[in-house]
Amino acid sequence: MRRTDSSILHLVAPACAVLNIAIGSVLYITRAPIYLDNTGTILLALLLGRAGLKPFLYCAFVGAVSYLLGGAIYKPVLPWFSGTAIAVAACAVFILVPLYNRYARFGRTALAAVVLGSGVLTGLVAALVSLPVAVFIFGGVTGSGSTLLVAAMQAMGAKLLEASFWSSVLIEPVDKTLQIIVSLTLLNATPAVLRDRLARG
Numbered sequence: 001m002r003r004t005d006s007s008i009l010h011l012v013a014p015a016c017a018v019l020n021i022a023i024g025s026v027l028y029i030t031r032a033p034i035y036l037d038n039t040g041t042i043l044l045a046l047l048l049g050r051a052g053l054k055p056f057l058y059c060a061f062v063g064a065v066s067y068l069l070g071g072a073i074y075k076p077v078l079p080w081f082s083g084t085a086i087a088v089a090a091c092a093v094f095i096l097v098p099l100y101n102r103y104a105r106f107g108r109t110a111l112a113a114v115v116l117g118s119g120v121l122t123g124l125v126a127a128l129v130s131l132p133v134a135v136f137i138f139g140g141v142t143g144s145g146s147t148l149l150v151a152a153m154q155a156m157g158a159k160l161l162e163a164s165f166w167s168s169v170l171i172e173p174v175d176k177t178l179q180i181i182v183s184l185t186l187l188n189a190t191p192a193v194l195r196d197r198l199a200r201g
Contacts, residue, residue, distance in 0.1 A: 008197050012047065013062050016040030020066035025074040033146050034175040037070065037078075038063060038088045042183040045092035046100065047190065049199035052093070059089035077142050080133050087129045088176070091122040096180060115184070119177025126176060127168035140164045146171050 017040060024037025041063040048055040063085030071079035096118040103110040134142055140150045140160050146167050153163035187195070 008194065009048075009058070012194075012198065013044060013058055016044040017062045017066045017069070019043065020063070021070050021073060024066070024070055024078075028075050028144065031144070031148070033144070033149060033171055034178060035144065036175065036179055036182065037066065038085060038092075038176075039179045039182050039186075040066065041085065041089050042092045042096065042179055043186050045089065045097050046183055046187045047195060047198045048093075049097060049101065049195070051098050055097075056090060056093040059093055060086045063089045075144075077138055080137060081130055083133070084126050084130045087125050088122060091118070091125055091176075095121060100184075115180050116177060119180050120173040122180075123171075123173030123176040124169070127165075127172040130172075131165060131168055134168070135161055135164045140167075 019040035020037050023039055024035060027034060027036055041059050044062055045055060045059045048058065064082045067078045067082045067085045071077070096114070099114045099118055100111075103114050134140055140154075140163065141147050149167045149171070150160075150163045153166060154160065158166070
């Protein structure tokens with residue numbers, strides 16, 4: 001990567017981390033049952049436009065830093081879920097980006113399949129990574145809107161592990177699909193010159 005392109009990346013990556021924190025904090029404050037706090041990470045993966053160790057390391061760093069700073073700013077439990085942020089970065093770089101590069105040019109139906117497939121798979125991965133932390137460290141109470149769903153399922157007789165599992169399986173794929181949609185919208189709004197410079201490295 002040329003020095004000028006690297007400098008641009010070193011500006012865009014923090015901006016993506018700020019995007020994660022800004023969106024995540026708003027939805028946390030409103031207790032919405034979705035998170036959208038990896039949108040910047042997914043956007044960065046799409047901007048870099050390729051799979052590989054270096055794009056993954058950048059995206060994983062942005063995701064992890066977002067969660068660490070988010071824990072200090074608005075959601076104290078968030079740093080414990082840094083592994084989830086890294087897992088989402090891996091899915092974005094190694095699943096979403098290759099599928100998007102290969103199939104998006106075939107039209108809206110193909111793009112919709114890429115978005116839905118990547119969103120559901122990323123959501124399931126995020127659910128599995130988050131579940132042990134949510135259950136065994138926080139007892140299913142993380143302060144998010146999803147906590148209400150866990151409580152509702154427990155009120156209907158479900159055990160904590162079962163309630164947390166189904167809450168994650170129901171919410172995470174929807175959340176990650178929405179994040180991909182928002183990220184693609186932002187990608188399309190990004191100037192072509194910037195996209196080309198980032199993808200060139």
